[in-house]
Amino acid sequence: MKDQSEIKDLTLCSQCLFYKQSSLFLSEKDIHHLEKNIYQLKFKHGETIFKQGDKSRHIALLNHGIVKFNFEENKERNLILSIVSAPKILGGANMFYRQRNLFSITAIGDCDICMIDMNEFGEILKQNGKYALMLFERAMEMFETSILNYISLANKNVNGRIADILLYLSEHVYKNQSFHLLLTRKEIAEFAGCSKENIIHTFSHLNDDNVIRTDGKNLTILDKSKLQMISRLG
Amino acid sequence: MKDQSEIKDLTLCSQCLFYKQSSLFLSEKDIHHLEKNIYQLKFKHGETIFKQGDKSRHIALLNHGIVKFNFEENKERNLILSIVSAPKILGGANMFYRQRNLFSITAIGDCDICMIDMNEFGEILKQNGKYALMLFERAMEMFETSILNYISLANKNVNGRIADILLYLSEHVYKNQSFHLLLTRKEIAEFAGCSKENIIHTFSHLNDDNVIRTDGKNLTILDKSKLQMISRLG
DNA sequence: TCCCAAAAGTGAAATATTTCATCTTTATAT
DNA sequence: ATATAAAGATGAAATATTTCACTTTTGGGA
Numbered sequence: 001m002k003d004q005s006e007i008k009d010l011t012l013c014s015q016c017l018f019y020k021q022s023s024l025f026l027s028e029k030d031i032h033h034l035e036k037n038i039y040q041l042k043f044k045h046g047e048t049i050f051k052q053g054d055k056s057r058h059i060a061l062l063n064h065g066i067v068k069f070n071f072e073e074n075k076e077r078n079l080i081l082s083i084v085s086a087p088k089i090l091g092g093a094n095m096f097y098r099q100r101n102l103f104s105i106t107a108i109g110d111c112d113i114c115m116i117d118m119n120e121f122g123e124i125l126k127q128n129g130k131y132a133l134m135l136f137e138r139a140m141e142m143f144e145t146s147i148l149n150y151i152s153l154a155n156k157n158v159n160g161r162i163a164d165i166l167l168y169l170s171e172h173v174y175k176n177q178s179f180h181l182l183l184t185r186k187e188i189a190e191f192a193g194c195s196k197e198n199i200i201h202t203f204s205h206l207n208d209d210n211v212i213r214t215d216g217k218n219l220t221i222l223d224k225s226k227l228q229m230i231s232r233l234g
Numbered sequence: 235m236k237d238q239s240e241i242k243d244l245t246l247c248s249q250c251l252f253y254k255q256s257s258l259f260l261s262e263k264d265i266h267h268l269e270k271n272i273y274q275l276k277f278k279h280g281e282t283i284f285k286q287g288d289k290s291r292h293i294a295l296l297n298h299g300i301v302k303f304n305f306e307e308n309k310e311r312n313l314i315l316s317i318v319s320a321p322k323i324l325g326g327a328n329m330f331y332r333q334r335n336l337f338s339i340t341a342i343g344d345c346d347i348c349m350i351d352m353n354e355f356g357e358i359l360k361q362n363g364k365y366a367l368m369l370f371e372r373a374m375e376m377f378e379t380s381i382l383n384y385i386s387l388a389n390k391n392v393n394g395r396i397a398d399i400l401l402y403l404s405e406h407v408y409k410n411q412s413f414h415l416l417l418t419r420k421e422i423a424e425f426a427g428c429s430k431e432n433i434i435h436t437f438s439h440l441n442d443d444n445v446i447r448t449d450g451k452n453l454t455i456l457d458k459s460k461l462q463m464i465s466r467l468g
Numbered sequence: 469t470c471c472c473a474a475a476a477g478t479g480a481a482a483t484a485t486t487t488c489a490t491c492t493t494t495a496t497a498t
Numbered sequence: 499a500t501a502t503a504a505a506g507a508t509g510a511a512a513t514a515t516t517t518c519a520c521t522t523t524t525g526g527g528a
Contacts, residue, residue: 071385079388081381102381122367129363133356136370143377147315147336150384151305154313154427158515184475193388195516200477216476216524392485418505429486434507450494450506 013038016114017087018061025131030124037117043107045182050091052104058115060090065111066173068183070190071103080191082145083108083183085173089138092118108182145172158194160234162202163227165192166212170221178220247272250348251321252295259365264358271354277341279416284325286338292349294324299345300407302417304424305337314425316379317342317417319407323372325352342416379406387427394468395426396436397461400446404455412454 013019013035023031043049049060052072067090069081081103090105090113125132152164165188170177181188185203189196206212211227213220221227247253247269257265277283283294286306301324303315315337324339324347359366386398399422404411415422419437423430440446445461447454455461 071381073385073389077389079385081384102378125367126363129360129366132363132366132370133359136366144336146380146384147305150315150380150387151307151313153384154387155307155311185477186475196475197477197517198515201479204477419507420505430505431487431507432485435509438507 013114016061016063018063018089018114021134022131025128025134026124030128033120034116034124037120038114041113041115043111043113045107045109047107048104049107049111049113050101050105052101054101055099056091056101057118059092059118059121060105061114061116062086062088062090063112063114065113066108066182067105067111068108068187068191069103069105078190079193080187082142082149083169083173083191084142084145085175086112088142089135092135092139153193156231156234158192158198158234159202160231161192161194162188162199162206163231163234166219166221167224167227167231170224177224178218181217181219247348250295250297252297252323252348255368256365259362259368260358264362267354268350268358271351272348275347275349277345277347279341279343281341282338283341283345283347284335284339286335288335289333290325290335291352292325293352293355294339295348295350296320296322296324297346297348299347300342300416301339301345302342302421302425303337303339312424313427314421316376316383317403317407317425318376318379319409320346322376323369390465390468392426392428392432392468393436394465395428396422396433396440397465397468399426400453400455401458401461401465404458411458412452415451415453 019031022034026034043065049067050056052070062084064086066083066085067088068083071079071081073079091101125135152161156164169179169181173179183191184196185199186196189199192199203212203214206227207214209226211221211223211230213222253265256268260268277299283301284290286304296318298320300317300319301322302317305313305315307313325335359369386395390398403413403415407413417425418430419433420430423433426433437446437448440461441448443460445455445457445464447456
């Protein structure tokens, strides 16, 4: 049964982190210009925010919620490149190349997102190199995450990779030892680069060894240091 | 015995691709400023251009040669993130984050490189958003390569990955069906994310099946379409 | 509420990959 | 030229991972 939560007023621009940071760099005129080209949207679990292959005309600001970056190779083969939580800048640097989305971005649970028209935004960037560099650095953080992700994938065995993912989700996405994981086992497998049975088996063993406790979609890390050891050995 | 090749005059700035593109965006004064802060270097096979963990003060322009991006996890575990050929912008966007090199960049064969002082360069970028965006897009190309690389690694078996690497080297690095591969089998394994024996076995089989022909470090792709099929099936 | 489909879970067989032992070839230094 | 170490090569055993067949649980819609 779906929780019929009331639709609250969307966040005001003046309370938005992105807006606050932007106002440090931009003139009042530019800020005003930006405001006129922003609109707010809500996405539900599983809804596509950006679609792989589409021509992207917007940059999205993830104000609240969690999203996955997923690459659809074909109907059978899917792949999760990254999972990130608000606040983040989506689209733009970390996503498109020549205006074609390299991958999709999909909501995991409810998401509040502000959309900015790229053409307008691009003009502002061209006029303001310092501001562009700040955003650039933000995009690079995402790049670093990808590289570390890649490294985990490239030279660890499945146990090590699963440990890495659990630590990553706990520390960087849910920011809690205990979290309600809306991803299916299949999706976790698409993130870890292994079969879904492998995720299930590994979760079982970690449960038996009291390293984690799973209860349906709820997951609690009981022994973080043991998980870190598995990551190192993997 | 090492070939004692004579040191030729380094390329003039006015003939450099980067310089030509830059001059489309920058004022004469900025170009002049840039020129004063550039110096040219030559690297030999195996020499480190940027060292992982170092504080980077320069952006490097790879004018001639091939380099690898390598991540050193520990003495035993190394990993090649990417291999690229000139002309490319190294350092900066695709490499550092908060001035710390995320990975090393090492010469594969002889390389000609121009170094630009970052502090001076950063000032120019801040003054010129349009120029910054152009470089930004260039960096994103590198990002796309990483993602495609990641996808290959994440959901293909070793045969498919090795096929991908051979196609990539042929099409994007050496730009030839036949090339003299200075990488050891161990290094290819570090790029493919598998054991060196696996590379050797797979090369043997591909040789037997007349898909490639290896002769020491020389490698020729005999049947590109078969290699593409292996990539798809992998 | 019940029904159905999707997801979760389990264990065994099949397959892929790594590790190991050993040998040959190649490159480098003396 | 010779010695030595590093790289390349090979096949078999050990290990990791996937696939498969099947059962149980969960969640949403009629």
